[in-house]
Amino acid sequence: MTTNISFILNGDEISYDIKDHWTLLHLLREEMGMIGTKEGCGNGECGACTVIVDKLAVNSCLYLAVDVAGATIETIEGLASADGTLHPIQQSFVDNGGIQCGFCSPGMIMSSKALLDENPDANHEEIKHALAGNICRCTGYVQIFESVEAAKRPAAENQGGKNE
Numbered sequence: 217m218t219t220n221i222s223f224i225l226n227g228d229e230i231s232y233d234i235k236d237h238w239t240l241l242h243l244l245r246e247e248m249g250m251i252g253t254k255e256g257c258g259n260g261e262c263g264a265c266t267v268i269v270d271k272l273a274v275n276s277c278l279y280l281a282v283d284v285a286g287a288t289i290e291t292i293e294g295l296a297s298a299d300g301t302l303h304p305i306q307q308s309f310v311d312n313g314g315i316q317c318g319f320c321s322p323g324m325i326m327s328s329k330a331l332l333d334e335n336p337d338a339n340h341e342e343i344k345h346a347l348a349g350n351i352c353r354c355t356g357y358v359q360i361f362e363s364v365e366a367a368k369r370p371a372a373e374n375q376g377g378k379n380e
Contacts, residue, residue, distance in 0.1 A: 263320070271334070313363070344361065
């Protein structure tokens with residue numbers, strides 16, 4: 217069975233015919249080509265598929281696509297500006313070594329963005345808590361936490377980049 221849903225994706229209004237059993241991950245990655253949203257575990261344990269739905273970080277592998285009808289979705293592809301300038305959180309991950317192999321980076325960045333949009337002055341414990349659902353096999357997390365810490369000031373000055 218298919219259903220037509222409308223939603224906002226990275227600032228663009230979208231209308232899409234979906235199969236009712238599709239996850240948001242399947243819709244974004246396989247149908248719409250948003251390959252920055254990664255499938256790691258497929259069961260909500262690793263956070264590689266994290267996107268923002270109505271300002272909340274969610275595991276898109278567990279989220280039914282039909283449930284985004286009327287929602288606003290942000291993916292890693294929507295963070296950089298039209299001229300290619302990276303969002304302050306993305307730039308901070310680059311500058312502070314928060315990216316190693318890069319597989320977990322989109323999910324880490326989206327979880328960090330959701331946190332800093334909600335709480336631009338998040339402390340270290342709040343950052344650790346917000347990223348607890350995201351697994352990285354490369355960095356040992358120190359550089360990731362440092363990247364989020366360093367991004368706090370630009371996030372407070374530039375609330376959310378192009379999609380806000």
